[in-house]
Amino acid sequence: MQSFKKVKTIITPLDKVNVDTDQIVPKQFLKLVQKSGFGKFLFYNWRYDDQEHLKSDFILNDTKYKNSKILVVGDNFGCGSSREHAVWALQDYGFSVIIAPSFADIFYSNCFKNGLLPIILDDKTVEKIHQETGEIEIDLENQIIKTSSGEISFAIDLHKKKILLEGLDDIAQTLLYEKKISEFEKQSKIPSVL
Amino acid sequence: MGKTLFEKIWDAHIVVEKENSPSLIYIDRHLVHEVTSPQAFDGLRMNNRSVRRPDLTIATMDHNVPTNNRTLPILDQTSAIQIQTLEKNCKDFGIQLFDINSPNQGIVHVIGPQLGITLPGSTIVCGDSHTSTHGAFGALAFGIGTSEVEHVLASQTLWLEKPKPFEIRVEGKRKNPHAVTAKDIVLSIIKNIGTSGGNGTVIEYRGEGISDLSMEQRMTICNMSIEAGARAGLIVPDEKTYEYLRGRKYTPKNYESLVDYWRDNLKTDNDAKFEKNYTLHVDNIAPQVSWGTNPGMTCDVTESVPFPEDFSKGDQNQKKGAEKALEYMALKPGTPITEIKIDRVFIGSCTNARLEDLIEASKVVKGRKLSSHVRAMVVPGSQMVKKQAEELGLDKIFTDANFEWREAGCSMCLGMNPDILSPGERCASTSNRNFEGRQGTGGRTHLVSPVMAAAAAIEGHFVDVREMDLN
Numbered sequence A: 001m002q003s004f005k006k007v008k009t010i011i012t013p014l015d016k017v018n019v020d021t022d023q024i025v026p027k028q029f030l031k032l033v034q035k036s037g038f039g040k041f042l043f044y045n046w047r048y049d050d051q052e053h054l055k056s057d058f059i060l061n062d063t064k065y066k067n068s069k070i071l072v073v074g075d076n077f078g079c080g081s082s083r084e085h086a087v088w089a090l091q092d093y094g095f096s097v098i099i100a101p102s103f104a105d106i107f108y109s110n111c112f113k114n115g116l117l118p119i120i121l122d123d124k125t126v127e128k129i130h131q132e133t134g135e136i137e138i139d140l141e142n143q144i145i146k147t148s149s150g151e152i153s154f155a156i157d158l159h160k161k162k163i164l165l166e167g168l169d170d171i172a173q174t175l176l177y178e179k180k181i182s183e184f185e186k187q188s189k190i191p192s193v194l
Numbered sequence B: 001m002g003k004t005l006f007e008k009i010w011d012a013h014i015v016v017e018k019e020n021s022p023s024l025i026y027i028d029r030h031l032v033h034e035v036t037s038p039q040a041f042d043g044l045r046m047n048n049r050s051v052r053r054p055d056l057t058i059a060t061m062d063h064n065v066p067t068n069n070r071t072l073p074i075l076d077q078t079s080a081i082q083i084q085t086l087e088k089n090c091k092d093f094g095i096q097l098f099d100i101n102s103p104n105q106g107i108v109h110v111i112g113p114q115l116g117i118t119l120p121g122s123t124i125v126c127g128d129s130h131t132s133t134h135g136a137f138g139a140l141a142f143g144i145g146t147s148e149v150e151h152v153l154a155s156q157t158l159w160l161e162k163p164k165p166f167e168i169r170v171e172g173k174r175k176n177p178h179a180v181t182a183k184d185i186v187l188s189i190i191k192n193i194g195t196s197g198g199n200g201t202v203i204e205y206r207g208e209g210i211s212d213l214s215m216e217q218r219m220t221i222c223n224m225s226i227e228a229g230a231r232a233g234l235i236v237p238d239e240k241t242y243e244y245l246r247g248r249k250y251t252p253k254n255y256e257s258l259v260d261y262w263r264d265n266l267k268t269d270n271d272a273k274f275e276k277n278y279t280l281h282v283d284n285i286a287p288q289v290s291w292g293t294n295p296g297m298t299c300d301v302t303e304s305v306p307f308p309e310d311f312s313k314g315d316q317n318q319k320k321g322a323e324k325a326l327e328y329m330a331l332k333p334g335t336p337i338t339e340i341k342i343d344r345v346f347i348g349s350c351t352n353a354r355l356e357d358l359i360e361a362s363k364v365v366k367g368r369k370l371s372s373h374v375r376a377m378v379v380p381g382s383q384m385v386k387k388q389a390e391e392l393g394l395d396k397i398f399t400d401a402n403f404e405w406r407e408a409g410c411s412m413c414l415g416m417n418p419d420i421l422s423p424g425e426r427c428a429s430t431s432n433r434n435f436e437g438r439q440g441t442g443g444r445t446h447l448v449s450p451v452m453a454a455a456a457a458i459e460g461h462f463v464d465v466r467e468m469d470l471n
Helices: A085-093 A105-112 A123-130 A158-166 A170-175 A178-187 B005-012 B038-046 B077-093 B108-114 B129-137 B146-155 B182-193 B215-228 B239-245 B255-265 B308-312 B316-329 B355-365 B383-391 B394-400 B450-459
Strands: A007-009 A011-013 A070-072 A097-100 A117-120 A136-139 A144-147 A150-153 B014-016 B023-026 B029-032 B057-060 B096-098 B123-126 B140-143 B157-160 B164-171 B201-206 B232-234 B276-281 B288-290 B298-300 B344-347 B375-378 B426-429 B444-447
Touching: A011 A123, A070 A123, A085 A105, A097 A123, A105 A117, A105 A158, A105 B146, A123 A144, A123 A150, A170 B146, A170 B157, A178 B014, A178 B023, B005 B014, B005 B140, B005 B201, B005 B232, B029 B108, B029 B146, B038 B077, B038 B146, B057 B108, B077 B096, B108 B123, B108 B129, B108 B215, B108 B383, B123 B129, B123 B146, B129 B140, B129 B215, B129 B232, B129 B239, B140 B232, B146 B157, B164 B182, B182 B215, B182 B276, B182 B288, B182 B298, B201 B215, B215 B232, B215 B239, B215 B355, B239 B255, B308 B316, B344 B355, B344 B450, B355 B383, B355 B394, B355 B450, B383 B394, B426 B450
Parallel strands: A011 A070, A070 A097, A097 A117, B029 B057, B029 B123, B057 B096, B123 B140, B164 B201, B164 B276, B201 B232, B344 B375, B344 B426, B426 B444
Antiparallel strands: A007 A136, A136 A144, A144 A150, B014 B023, B023 B157, B288 B298, B288 B444
16 A cells, blocks of 8 residues: 555535545446546446536536545545445546545445545534635645645544554564464354355 | 353454454454455565465355346346356465355355254344354454455454443343344334444444344344444354354364353353443334435434434534435435335345244245335355245245245346346335445435335335234
8 A cells, every 4th residue: 555645636516415436436336446547437326428428517527626636525425335446437537635524334344445535623623624716735644734724634543543553464464473363263152154 | 240142252253452453353254256356466476475274265246246147147237247257266265165066055144054054142244235244143243354365364453442341231021023124123223323333343233122022133133233333343153153053064063062162152241341331122113115315314214304403412413414315315304104105025134134024024925926016136145045045935925926036146136136226216225335336327216124025016005014914
């Protein structure tokens, strides 16, 4: 996994609550067996009409936001299905940071496995960021968002922050505990399936 | 202070614990399917890793398998590749696979319990959010993403932050348990606590309204915990739980001694503390019908489509959401639910495609005919359910009424296979999600119970199934 670097772009404001992972990547695109190439399917039914032409009324299709790496959304973003394809699509499209008042649990945890930073802020602050038209800077190291009108600090679990900043391979870290895992297995009451 | 069942299971599975950090939790059962696993196996290969415990890992294909004639080749090439990929991965890594021709094939959350793989007090994961289903057996079961699938394959563990325990009490007795079902209980709960009401929690369902339920009904309740945002939902096991799992294909040989241990240990202590509480009284609840584009947008069958301002109770975002939902669903506020006409009916999914669901639906259908403008399909949750249903003659009841009787799979719950709605079609569905486009681009989903779906199929519009004679 790549380590998380500072991000400085304008935001893309998506004014919706309860955006579910079926909207982020519709199911017909879950049949791929690799992790790459999902960006073109991001918000597919909102971005394209039934002739696969870009819809002019959907915010991502406004060229102004083409280079934006920061998506600002409403409550409970990423609810529904556990599909990690949602995170792969957001990243492949170009987003590095998602800001929302709340995220669904599985989506939130999937973000950290891929180097995508989800930032939780209260409703009022998210609303304020929504109004930003200029570039804002996300500084994960110092847990600060720099905007035209000042700095906003954000909270994040230290362990998760470390994973993003160092781009750690989760599994390699875990396998360092091999001895503990084996000890656990020796005393486990739950038998094998077969 | 006492502990909840969830906390006891959690504590019994901690491999590594650090202060203010996630804990490393041991996973007893890992269920794998074709859609969320290919990239995980790829990751193992790239890093030269093996599957740590193939004996705790079980795979099947359910999400994109066709539900028509199984002797025909799969026409959709990308689906076929995904299925072949799972076959190859299971072979390469030594994992037991119930493939498309296996008598044990079916929706992963239907076959787990049916085969005795799901066990009380265990931790169960799967790359599918409806893994919460297995909580009906007093297991801690939850959905994970593909990176976590890879992590479990490699290490049989996961780093997890401890969710908060949430008590949902279901009190009272339903007046007509054949017409007002487990689905109506869980939809009522989600309607009241909202689709994010359970975020960050593990729900424990308790009370008379839960202990009265059969195991299959309890699975319907736990299955939809994720629709309230909860990581998992569970129910303290009782004699019904132990009886259900007795003598199944993979029930452990030392089962009775395990049951003795579980009887003593798998309980929530009287002085255990929950972080959140909610109580639903079921004496007077009605059959539920969803009208919007998330499962919280649900009302009684006797009500009308709500006005967004009434639904939102002053929250501007909720109001906007409801307006958008009504536009997508092509519904006018104030329309009685029973005046909504439907085009399609889907009886299936990990929520409602078990034998009891099909038996109950068949009582509505028996001796009646499908409305002439409706197409209806019944998709059993597993090949075992299909076989049992056929032994009872249910297939005949459905096909006599002009319903389609199909092979097992997830089917139109998420429409990854050819079973999808056309744009604008309206469906009474026993599945779990009414998200935009979930059952097909432009399709409109109304979530209901199996008996409500069957009744709508017969009448061509929603009806209050309490008013029908059930055979």
